[in-house]
Amino acid sequence: MTPYHAPLNDMKFLLRTFSTPAETTNRPSLSSEDAQEILLQAAHFIEQELAPINAEGDRAGCKLEGNNVLLMPKFKQALRAYAQAGWNGLSMPHEWGGQALPEVLAAKIAEMLTSANHAFSMITALSQSACKAIMAFGSEQIKQTYLPPLVTGDWTGTMCMTEAHCGSDLGLIRCAAEAADDGSYRISGSKLFISAGEHDGSDNIVHLVLARIKGAAEGTRGLSLFVVPKFDPVSGERNAVHCIGIEEKMGIHANPTCTMSFEGARGQLIGLANEGIKAMFTMMNEMRLGTALQGVGLSEHAFQKSIAYAKMRRQGQALKKPKAEVKQETAQLLQHPDIRRMLLTQRAFAEGGRALCHYCAQLLEVGEADSDAKREQASLKLGLLTPIAKAFLTETGLESASMAIQVYGGHGYIRETGVEQLYRDGRISTLYEGTTGIQALDLLGRKVLGDQAKTLLQFTKEINQFCSSLIEPQNMQENMQKS
Amino acid sequence: MTPYHAPLNDMKFLLRTFSTPAETTNRPSLSSEDAQEILLQAAHFIEQELAPINAEGDRAGCKLEGNNVLLMPKFKQALRAYAQAGWNGLSMPHEWGGQALPEVLAAKIAEMLTSANHAFSMITALSQSACKAIMAFGSEQIKQTYLPPLVTGDWTGTMCMTEAHCGSDLGLIRCAAEAADDGSYRISGSKLFISAGEHDGSDNIVHLVLARIKGAAEGTRGLSLFVVPKFDPVSGERNAVHCIGIEEKMGIHANPTCTMSFEGARGQLIGLANEGIKAMFTMMNEMRLGTALQGVGLSEHAFQKSIAYAKMRRQGQALKKPKAEVKQETAQLLQHPDIRRMLLTQRAFAEGGRALCHYCAQLLEVGEADSDAKREQASLKLGLLTPIAKAFLTETGLESASMAIQVYGGHGYIRETGVEQLYRDGRISTLYEGTTGIQALDLLGRKVLGDQAKTLLQFTKEINQFCSSLIEPQNMQENMQKS
Numbered sequence: 027m028t029p030y031h032a033p034l035n036d037m038k039f040l041l042r043t044f045s046t047p048a049e050t051t052n053r054p055s056l057s058s059e060d061a062q063e064i065l066l067q068a069a070h071f072i073e074q075e076l077a078p079i080n081a082e083g084d085r086a087g088c089k090l091e092g093n094n095v096l097l098m099p100k101f102k103q104a105l106r107a108y109a110q111a112g113w114n115g116l117s118m119p120h121e122w123g124g125q126a127l128p129e130v131l132a133a134k135i136a137e138m139l140t141s142a143n144h145a146f147s148m149i150t151a152l153s154q155s156a157c158k159a160i161m162a163f164g165s166e167q168i169k170q171t172y173l174p175p176l177v178t179g180d181w182t183g184t185m186c187m188t189e190a191h192c193g194s195d196l197g198l199i200r201c202a203a204e205a206a207d208d209g210s211y212r213i214s215g216s217k218l219f220i221s222a223g224e225h226d227g228s229d230n231i232v233h234l235v236l237a238r239i240k241g242a243a244e245g246t247r248g249l250s251l252f253v254v255p256k257f258d259p260v261s262g263e264r265n266a267v268h269c270i271g272i273e274e275k276m277g278i279h280a281n282p283t284c285t286m287s288f289e290g291a292r293g294q295l296i297g298l299a300n301e302g303i304k305a306m307f308t309m310m311n312e313m314r315l316g317t318a319l320q321g322v323g324l325s326e327h328a329f330q331k332s333i334a335y336a337k338m339r340r341q342g343q344a345l346k347k348p349k350a351e352v353k354q355e356t357a358q359l360l361q362h363p364d365i366r367r368m369l370l371t372q373r374a375f376a377e378g379g380r381a382l383c384h385y386c387a388q389l390l391e392v393g394e395a396d397s398d399a400k401r402e403q404a405s406l407k408l409g410l411l412t413p414i415a416k417a418f419l420t421e422t423g424l425e426s427a428s429m430a431i432q433v434y435g436g437h438g439y440i441r442e443t444g445v446e447q448l449y450r451d452g453r454i455s456t457l458y459e460g461t462t463g464i465q466a467l468d469l470l471g472r473k474v475l476g477d478q479a480k481t482l483l484q485f486t487k488e489i490n491q492f493c494s495s496l497i498e499p500q501n502m503q504e505n506m507q508k509s
Numbered sequence: 510m511t512p513y514h515a516p517l518n519d520m521k522f523l524l525r526t527f528s529t530p531a532e533t534t535n536r537p538s539l540s541s542e543d544a545q546e547i548l549l550q551a552a553h554f555i556e557q558e559l560a561p562i563n564a565e566g567d568r569a570g571c572k573l574e575g576n577n578v579l580l581m582p583k584f585k586q587a588l589r590a591y592a593q594a595g596w597n598g599l600s601m602p603h604e605w606g607g608q609a610l611p612e613v614l615a616a617k618i619a620e621m622l623t624s625a626n627h628a629f630s631m632i633t634a635l636s637q638s639a640c641k642a643i644m645a646f647g648s649e650q651i652k653q654t655y656l657p658p659l660v661t662g663d664w665t666g667t668m669c670m671t672e673a674h675c676g677s678d679l680g681l682i683r684c685a686a687e688a689a690d691d692g693s694y695r696i697s698g699s700k701l702f703i704s705a706g707e708h709d710g711s712d713n714i715v716h717l718v719l720a721r722i723k724g725a726a727e728g729t730r731g732l733s734l735f736v737v738p739k740f741d742p743v744s745g746e747r748n749a750v751h752c753i754g755i756e757e758k759m760g761i762h763a764n765p766t767c768t769m770s771f772e773g774a775r776g777q778l779i780g781l782a783n784e785g786i787k788a789m790f791t792m793m794n795e796m797r798l799g800t801a802l803q804g805v806g807l808s809e810h811a812f813q814k815s816i817a818y819a820k821m822r823r824q825g826q827a828l829k830k831p832k833a834e835v836k837q838e839t840a841q842l843l844q845h846p847d848i849r850r851m852l853l854t855q856r857a858f859a860e861g862g863r864a865l866c867h868y869c870a871q872l873l874e875v876g877e878a879d880s881d882a883k884r885e886q887a888s889l890k891l892g893l894l895t896p897i898a899k900a901f902l903t904e905t906g907l908e909s910a911s912m913a914i915q916v917y918g919g920h921g922y923i924r925e926t927g928v929e930q931l932y933r934d935g936r937i938s939t940l941y942e943g944t945t946g947i948q949a950l951d952l953l954g955r956k957v958l959g960d961q962a963k964t965l966l967q968f969t970k971e972i973n974q975f976c977s978s979l980i981e982p983q984n985m986q987e988n989m990q991k992s
Contacts, residue, residue: 193918195824198839219919274924276933341678356681364946424911435676436702436940441757446936450759453929457919463847 027444028334030077030142032069033326036377037134038062040384046130050392050400053126061131064116068135071111075104077142083280084145084447088225093268095224095282104146105227109179114150118157122173133319133387137380141323144451145280149182149222151316156183156234159309160253163297171259172232182228185309186217186235186254186286194464196303197245201237201288203252212290213237213254216270219458223284224256224269231256233267233286234309235293236302243300251302252293267291277450311409313459314416315386321419322379324452325426329372331445332433336360336369359433368429375422382419386411406481410473417465420455427452510927511817513560513625515552516809519860520617521545523867529613533883534874536609544614547599551618554594558587560625566763567628567930571708576751578707578765587629588710592662597633601640605656616802616870620863624806627934628763632665632705634799639666639717642792643736646780654742655715665711668792669700669718669737669769677947679786680728684720684771686735686778695773696720696737699753702941706767707739707752714739716750716769717792718776719785726783734785735776750774760933794892796942797899798869804902805862807935808909812855814928815916819843819852842916851912858905865902869894889964893956900948903938910935 041061048055079100086098097105108114117132118124139147157176160169175181192198201215213235217223224231233254242248254267271285297305336359344357359365389411392404427449431438438445456462474482524544531538562583569581580588591597600615601607622630640659643652658664675681684698696718700706707714716737725731737750754768780788819842827840842848872894875887910932914921921928939945957965 188919191823193824193920195839198824276922276924276929340674341676341681356678362946364949428907431936432939432944432946435944436671437676439759439937439940441759446759449936450933453914453932454919454922456915457922461915461918463845463915466847 087279088282114179115177129387140320153183155312163305181230203237249302251305254293318415321423324423325376328426328430372426413465413469570762571765597662598660612870623803636666638795646788664713686720732785734788737776801898804906807906808859811909811913855909896948896952
């Protein structure tokens with residue numbers, strides 16, 4: 027099987043050529059050499075520790091024993107190694123133990139993770155999104171309690187939204203919360219499709235749960251967000267939340283997809299009562315950008331496997347032969363036009379998608395800037411681009427993975443080449459965090475019609491201006507530096 | 510899981526509306542009532558016997574014990590039941606024990622088979638193609654020996670082309686044949702990806718093997734076709750051909766994909782020496798039309814599962830509500846425009862594809878007609894349509910299956926709903942019997958440029974004439990009856 031190699035050249039190109047202007051970010055500045063060194067170390071860790079256990083994880087899956095979920099032992103070790111090396115807190119604030127490194131850098135590493143091992147990357151990505159939601163909406167006490175171990179990666183987080191009867195339509199949620207005398211809540215109900223809802227790879231699991239406080243309104247207006255730990259952070263007591271089933275799935279077998287039963291589990295409110303959907307969407311938008319990166323990672327890995335095979339495999343005659351070649355030799359697959367078409371498409375999806383995600387990561391950072399106007403503008407633009415990046419890059423990721431199967435021919439259908447696993451694992455990406463159809467509704471309903479296309483028109487104007495400027499070749503360099 | 514139901518209404522519509530004119534076929538005439546009764550019985554058998562074991566076959570797979578391959582016991586039983594009920598010889602000549610029924614009818618039943626159980630249908634489809642090749646090129650002795658038990662289905666057949674280093678480029682075949690004193694040959698070499706190459710579901714397995722007689726030319730011009738039985742049809746002696754491995758695959762788990770080792774196995778030449786590729790292509794064209802039907806079957810089953818779920822599942826609000834409805838009720842998925850778009854696309858692929866395959870099956874029959882001119886014309890048109898039907902209908906089949914996953918959302922990614930199996934099983938269809946890219950080469954290189962687009966232009970002219978005639982609505986009925 028062709029090993030995965032992080033596409034460092036293209037990543038460095040983006041970081042170098044489209045750097046985030048210092049005045050738009052609150053993050054500490056990072057030298058270009060340091061950024062490259064971090065990328066290199068990340069690539070080393072991911073290529074050595076995570077890529078090699080990807081196929082094994084697909085075969086081994088997870089085991090449910092009673093209410094305990096056992097990860098493949100090598101996955102557990104990799105999770106610990108990942109946390110110990112400090113990768114989890116890369117872009118998190120210093121305040122909570124993170125390294126406050128640029129989002130554009132974190133995005134590259136997130137792409138590598140998902141490229142090399144989709145099932146693994148989902149655990150860490152969800153944890154990071156849980157951190158962001160707690161940071162944005164949690165009380166000081168909740169932040170102090172949960173953020174440090176989540177940021178190191180000693181604890182992991184989940185997002186508990188879906189129920190058996192309710193997927194995209196969160197308004198149907200039945201999970202109930204009852205206020206206790208001590209200000210906490212008792213959560214009851216069951217949640218479906220909870221990624222890494224239960225596993226033995228971290229010391230504690232922090233569930234962010236959408237539930238309805240007794241007596242609250244129907245629909246999404248009555249939903250609140252709760253933090254529900256597996257173990258009480260102070261007493262260490264086991265909470266009444268258990269995994270009662272794991273799913274047999276098309277792929278991502280090494281990542282347990284759990285049905286979670288909350289039986290009066292103790293939880294705390296995050297943010298205001300009945301404003302849970304707002305807090306959850308902070309997490310959701312984060313996850314959607316992460317899922318877009320999964321699409322890029324999929325295109326990249328599919329391209330790498332395809333081009334390696336297309337160079338190695340010889341089949342048929344080339345239409346055009348090199349001048350020096352006299353004898354009709356069997357051609358590399360690479361010499362066939364339809365194979366080239368597929369390889370170039372995969373590469374365009376990977377590199378173009380990476381650039382779009384780079385731009386989104388910059389907007390994420392600018393969103394933290396001091397200037398209200400800049401923050402507002404960046405946030406609107408990111409809002410517009412999030413459903414586009416999520417839908418387009420996951421759909422093109424699947425197209426790339428499917429092309430990889432075509433490039434391999436019959437061999438692409440066989441487990442050992444690893445390309446069919448890429449497709450099976452990646453197939454989840456157009457479903458979770460809102461299907462492609464849901465992204466379309468978000469884009470048109472909220473992001474375009476929501477402000478009478480103001481943001482869209484502003485963005486297309488910028489694109490047009492950028493393109494016009496390129497008509498004069500001498501402007502190109504200048505423009506790239508400005509943007 | 511939604512059970513499969515044969516789409517009898519659309520099948521009957523095609524058989525009734527576009528019947529094959531009696532003067533163009535040599536087959537015995539069949540009353541419309543008889544045809545419908547046969548369809549009904551086939552549907553009954555397939556819905557009751559084959560559809561219910563499809564998911565179980567996916568989980569159970571096949572077992573290799575030594576050189577023996579064990580099918581899932583229920584698959585073995587189903588194979589016997591299928592043969593005993595006489596379905597295998599449906600369109601085969603009376604002479605060999607078949608029922609000589611119309612190809613258009615056989616095509617409908619082939620679609621049902623693959624819709625209900627792709628892994629099962631591949632065993633019977635390959636056997637039927639082997640029969641066609643033996644009928645067309647075998648000596649009288651070979652026909653007498655092999656056809657009767659192949660036609661009943663007591664024996665099954667395989668097609669042995671691919672080798673480890675050689676897929677689409679058959680010219681690279683290394684499998685060797687050495688003439689023995691008794692006029693037979695000894696075949697040596699190994700073959701890869703042989704569907705049902707070894708299994709315990711039939712009394713004998715008849716391999717049709719492409720190999721090169723010692724001293725023959727390089728490339729495809731030096732290939733000959735041999736019939737190599739697992740057991741000698743006269744002595745019952747075990748032949749030196751063995752399964753040395755089965756593949757772990759993305760899907761069709763219940764169908765063993767075998768690596769076959771020929772160790773001086775005894776075989777007989779079919780057709781002329783060094784003209785094996787011609788005989789093999791008789792079989793291959795047959796298989797390509799069969800694969801096109803797999804695409805239709807996939808679209809149909811994906812549509813059925815999707816519409817059943819879209820009616821049952823309630824999620825979100827409908828954009829347009831029925832006038833009488835006052836309270837905002839949760840909508841069926843079916844009421845959402847993007848879901849309707851997917852369902853209508855799947856249905857168009859299934860019904861349009863079925864009509865195209867119906868037309869191809871008619872051309873197959875007309876190809877047996879007495880008139881040389883008619884035969885020639887039908888054969889050219891079928892040659893043009895075969896790569897189109899194979900490539901287009903398998904690609905659209907996959908698109909339909911993928912849409913089914915989208916319609917189900919996260920539930921589509923879970924094994925128990927059965928839609929992800931549809932995709933995994935169907936994914937082989939754009940790979941085997943020539944990838945989509947190979948079909949494109951065949952279409953443009955051989956079928957279009959091969960006769961300076963004469964057949965293509967003739968066909969598009971017919972299409973245009975048919976469409977023009979429809980401008981006058983009163984002509985439509987008349988035209989349908991004529992065509």
